[in-house]
Amino acid sequence: MINSSGKMFTPIRIGSVEMRNRVALAPMSLESITPFENSYLDNRCKEYLVQRAMGGVGLMIVSCWRVDEDIEPMHHFHCNILTRGALYSIVELNEILHSFGAKVFYQLTAGFGRVGSPHPPGGGQPVAPSALPAFWDPKVTCRELSTGEIDTLVEKFGFWAGELKKAGVDGVELHAHEGYLFDQFSCAVFNKRTDKYGGDLEGRLTFAREILHAIKASAGDNFPVVYRYGLKHYMKGYFKGAVPGEDFKEFGRTLEEGLEMAKILERDGFDALHVDAGCYDSWYWPHPPNYMQHGCMAELAAQVKKEVNIPVIAVGRLDDPEVALEVIDKDKADIVAVGRGFLADAHWANKVRYGEVDQIRPCLGCHDACTGRLFNGKPMCCAVNPTVGRELDYQIHKAPEPKKIMIIGGGPAGMEAARVGAMRGHDVTLFETREKLGGHLVAGSVPEFKKDIRKLMSWYEIQLRQLGVTVLTSTPAGLETIERQRPDEILFCTGSVPLVPSIEGIDNPKTAHCIDVLNGEVTLGKNVVVIGGGLVGCEIALWAAGGGRKITIVERLEALMSSGPTVSKENRQMTIDLLALNNIEIRLLSTVSRVTDDQLYLMDSGFNQSRMEYDNLVVAAGMKKDDRLFLEAEKLFKNVRRIGDCLEVRNIQGAIWDGYEVARRL
Ligand SMILES: Cc1cc2nc3c(=O)[nH]c(=O)nc-3n(C[C@H](O)[C@H](O)[C@H](O)COP(=O)(O)O)c2cc1C
Ligand code: SF4
Known part of the structure; x- marks a missing residue:
């Protein structure tokens, strides 16, 4: 049980809107769950969000929406676009989310700017605050946005915020972090303009300020607007990030300027600040991998909190409950935003609230199936939770008839198959040769920067115990065991063994x-x-x-x-x-x-x-599959399958997904 004041689960206000607790769902590209070709939030998107609202989220930040598609043409899977059709589905979704007690903010972006496609659909030049080399192809130069185009964007922000308010949305967040167009406007490295939108920090924030005023004019003064930005860019130069602890000269936004921004943004009338760090050139700050500490940006939020009186939202690997609770208890921030923690476990908030932290399936910080898939044009999901984005279809139902299932190998594929098989009501026995479950996860979790894998192993052990799986460690299973057990289904999860290259002298003791x-x-x-x-x-x-x-x-x-x-x-x-x-x-x-x-x-x-x-x-x-026993067994028995590395050598995601896919159909 974590010692906490319980403050995380007390209400808080952003402007006029009261949240039931201090937990926000960090915005994560809905467009990668279903591309919005028809500008309509379908049931996949809805259920993904509804599950998180049911899981106790206080504020859903739903991302990421554009107000205009002409000035900066984009491929539809890069960003949602606000349309009448989208509004219909937004109305319905809000009604459901509100029924579950969550408040709903929509995240609005001004565009991608230099980090958008260097070759926009329909031809033409990418746009940016100033003529800059395009991030993805520096040979292409972005064209400077005209003041007329800026006026159009400002006007459309106002219009669509008003429409969102009418649709029942509680507030909006400006997507002004991680190096996108808003961020480019505010930073001197990217904004070389000589008109009122450039110059000193006040000038560079004019774009955001005009948009804020347009939103308030249209949606009302009491319609909250959050500004999300990176307090410091951690850039050593173009395309060069700086890792924590590195001694370097800041090329992008300095900490001092970030803190100055906080004061200006509060003065201008923003209702809350959502603080992270980094930009495209230091992408591992806004998207912290497993090498970053849990709560890696919480101290930055704490610095902002000292400068302003409006609520501050902290983010960044706050899925470790102890760290998140401490952020709130020690007043480092007013609200914690958790992203991937809610992908790995939709019920993160309720489990923290009710002291069930050992029931939380941990995020590994791998990005394999979330941004990793998103950047490869695949639907966003999660390595440890294959149900993300398909919550409706992937529910686990009781099997019509319980079966006797024998699983050989207690690595990630075997543990997941055992878990899902038991949830289906089957009688599952898991055989593991070694003393401990985990397979390659045991060695893989030794480095401190892989410690979340240790948490995953503990989580599986607890789940299997609670579900009544018979776990037989230190118990090799062979053909005779199968003969004796007479199972209805046999799953081989015998994993993989090291590949040793054939090199003269490789068998040396060193x-x-x-x-x-x-x-x-x-x-x-x-x-x-x-x-x-x-x-x-x-x-x-x-x-x-x-x-x-x-x-x-x-x-x-x-x-x-x-x-x-x-x-x-x-x-x-x-x-x-x-x-x-x-x-x-x-x-x-x-x-x-x-x-x-x-x-x-x-x-x-x-x-x-x-x-x-x-x-x-x-x-x-590398590794090679260990399928020797499987190949013997399939000659002798029916209903023999193999999953995980034993089928094809991959990573944790491959193993867990195989386990889930196969066991949910047995
Ligand atoms: C799949 C994915 C999509 C994301 N999309 C957005 C987005 O659309 N807008 C945004 O501001 N941040 C986005 N983020 C960043 C998250 O909001 C969050 O800041 C980041 O994941 C760090 O928080 P976490 O460690 O709790 O996941 C995304 C992150 C992920 C993993
Ligand atoms: S894919 Fe990896 S980083 Fe992304 S949410 Fe799942 S476990 Fe976390």
């Missing part, structure tokens, strides 16, 4: 697989070489770094993390920046060609040979 290293079976010396620059190789290098140890990653491809499951933009960018900060040497397009007792022989793509001394050679060259 060679170890990364799993053994993580499990503490090997003591690392001062000079470590890692074969394989996939995510696992990079992370083991980061974990082993420090204490004067020299680490080299040898990767045969031309870039790190370029094979295996896609690593999201923010996690990849931060991994690379952390490797650089830790002075980890990267040898791309290179292979280890021979291993001797004291030397490694390397070869690059030009067939140039070099040698290096080493203390340990750590192999992180």
Whole structure:
């Protein structure tokens, strides 16, 4: 039980609107649940939000909406557009969300500016506050928005805010963070204008101020408007972010300017400030990966709170209940916004409120299925919760007839299948050879920056116990066990085993697989070489770094993390920046060609040979499926299936999703 004052679950006001508690659902692109070609929030979007309102959210911030589609043409899946059709569905959705006691703010964007598509649909030039190189293709120069276009945007913000108010929306938030158009207007690096929209900070905030006034004029003075912005940009230059703790000169917004902004925004009449950090060039700040601490931006919110009297919303890995409660209890912020915590567990707020924190399915900070899918044009979801965005279809119903299900292998696929199978009312037995459930999660959760995986393992153990799954650890299961058990369904979740490249001398005693290293079976010396620059190789290098140890990653491809499951933009960018900060040497397009007792022989793509001394050679060259038992069993028994790595080597998401998909149909 966490010791807390309980203040998080007391009401608070933003302007005239009272929230039942101090928990907001951080805005997360609805357009990636269903592209709004027909400008209508469909049942997928509705149910996704309704589940979170049922889960105890006080304020739903529904993102992300444009008021105009002509000035900055966009592909429909990049952003929702406010239309009459959209309003109809917004009315209905508000009614439901209000029935569950949540307040509803819509997040409005002025556009993407320099970070939008360099080649907008229909041709033409991208737009920005000033003539800037486009982020995604710096050869393309954005055109400066005309004052006429700015006037149109201001007018449309006013109009649509009025319409949203009539539709029952309680307030709006301006999407002025993470480097989009509003943010570009407010920052001197991106705004070089010489008219009233540029110049000093007051001038650069004119665009937001005029929009605020237009909204208030149309929707009324008591219609709350929140400004969401990054207090500091953490930019070392264009396309260069700065990681926490790095000594650097701020190229973007400084902390001092961010605090000055807070005072101006309050004076101008904004009703609350929603504070994070970073921008596109330092994307891992607004989208903090697992390498960031829980509550990584809470101290920034706390600094703003000292400067203003309007409510301050903190955000950023606040899904750890202890950290979130402390933010409120210690008055670092008035409201906590939680994003991915609500993807991983729709009922996060109620579970915190009722002291059921061990029932919360944790977010891993991986971005594999949320932004990772969104940026690849796939519907947003969650690695640990495959029901996100399909809550209606993916409910688990009791099976018409209980079956006896035997699951072999207690990694993520096996644990998820056991959980879902038991929820369906089946009699499930889970066999695990090792002493502990988890499979590769056990080694994978050793680094401190992977500690949320430990929480996930505990969560599964609790769920399986509560659901009455028979868990047999230290119990290998073979063909005779199946014969004896006579199950109706058999699921093989036997996972994967390390791939060891065929290199002369690789069986040297100084060679170890990364799993053994993580499990503490090997003591690392001062000079470590890692074969394989996939995510696992990079992370083991980061974990082993420090204490004067020299680490080299040898990767045969031309870039790190370029094979295996896609690593999201923010996690990849931060991994690379952390490797650089830790002075980890990267040898791309290179292979280890021979291993001797004291030397490694390397070869690059030009067939140039070099040698290096080493203390340990750590192999992180991938895994191969372990399906030996499955192949035997399927010859002898009916209803035998395999899931997880044993089917195809992937990541945690692949394993959990297989477990869910298969078990919910048994
Ligand atoms: C899938 C996804 C989509 C997001 N879309 C938006 C958005 O449309 N508008 C916005 O302001 N922030 C967006 N964010 C950022 C979140 O609001 C939030 O600031 C971020 O995820 C950090 O909070 P968390 O650690 O609680 O997830 C998005 C985040 C995710 C994961
Ligand atoms: S995909 Fe990963 S980061 Fe995103 S919500 Fe799920 S667990 Fe969290």
